Amino acid sequence: MTASAAAWLPALLPGLQGTSHAAAPLMIWPVDPVIAGEQRAVALWVENRGTEPVAMQARVFAWRQEEGDDRFTPQQAVVASPPISQIPPGARQMVRLIATQPVPPGQEQAFRVLLDELPAPPAAPGTAQGASPAAPPGQFGVRLQIRYAIPLFVYAPGTLGPRMPATHADLLSALSPGKTLEPALRWSVDRDPDGTQHLVVHNTGAGHARLTAVRWQAPGRDGPVVTPGLLGYVLPHSQRRWLLDQPPPAKPELLATINGREAPLPRAEP
Structure with a gap:
């Protein structure tokens, strides 16, 4: 279950007056690894x-984008060790x-590392060692498992120069403007028959683009x-x-x- 799904799960079950056990507090770093x-x-x-204790499964999937969405497929070019811990x-x-x-040489390959918190094995009746106490009568215990999806980019030796970047921040310092692995972006807005609008960003370059702090600007105003x-x-x-929550302004940038x-x-x- 993803973190966003865990956040709204109680809203889907209004009839269950139960206890909800929070997902395990895990810290993961780096969140932007590079090979x-x-x-x-x-x-x-x-x-x-x-x-x-937390049981965790690590898997690495090939990452591509088709029809404007992410696609993950099994592969063996990058493996996680240990796969379960x-x-x-x-x-x-x-x-x-x-x-x-x-x-x-001269290419980047994109992967997604999926870290899944595995469900705890079923406990014996009552309270087993390492298990949480049973919920009071008439209540339900819900254990939320979380999935973390971490981007991973892999490059051939020599592609980025002598310094080996270990994180995305290091990668950006190795990729100065004008390098062959720079993205080349264009944007457009698609309108569906029901009036829904989507921002579409096209990348014709040889490197990925990480987009943050995205905003529209109109002539003379934000x-x-x-x-x-x-x-x-x-x-x-x-x-x-x-998906756009708000339409772009007239003559947008x-x-x-x-x-x-x-x-x-x-x-x-x-």
């Missing part, structure tokens, strides 16, 4: 800050993300904010669509922070 250089692996750390309270677990196949935080990623030679640099996005030709 580059001669060392073909990167470490991902998971810390259990809760009071109960038991993390005691207060402990940390290292998960190594290992590239098993070479990447063509327009609506699309999102103050992370909007998402647009992979190379792909496009991504996002789209501003965003693209891979850490604020810039206007040019509009796609009709």
Whole structure:
């Protein structure tokens, strides 16, 4: 279950007057790992800050974008080790993300690391060791499992220069403007028959784009904010669509922070 789903689950079950056990408080870092250089692996750390053991499954999926949406497929070019781990309270677990196949020079490959909190095994009647006390009669205990989806980009040795970036921030310092792995973005707005509007961002470049702080600007004034935080990623030679809560203003210009640099996005030709 995703974090957003966990947040609105109680609203879906108004008839259940039960107890809800919060998901395990986990800290994960880095949240933007990169594999580059001669060392073909990167470490991902998971810390259990809760009071109960947590079972975690780590899987790596190939990431592409089709029809404006993300698609994840199983693959073996990057593997997670260990794939399943038991993390005691207060402990940390290292998960190594290992590239098993070479990447063509001058290209980037995109993956998503999915970390799933596994459900605890069913407890015996009453209270078992390590289990929470049984819910009072007439109440239901709901255990929410969380899924974390972490972007991972992999590069061939020598693609980014001598320094090996371990995080997306390091990657951005290695990718100065004008490098071959820069994104090339254009935007448009699609209108569905029911009037719903979507922002569509096209990327014809060889590198991905991370979009944050996206907002409209009208002539002489500021327009609506699309999102103050992370909007998402647009992979190379792909496009991504996002639902707009508010329509753009007349004669709009789209501003965003693209891979850490604020810039206007040019509009796609009709």
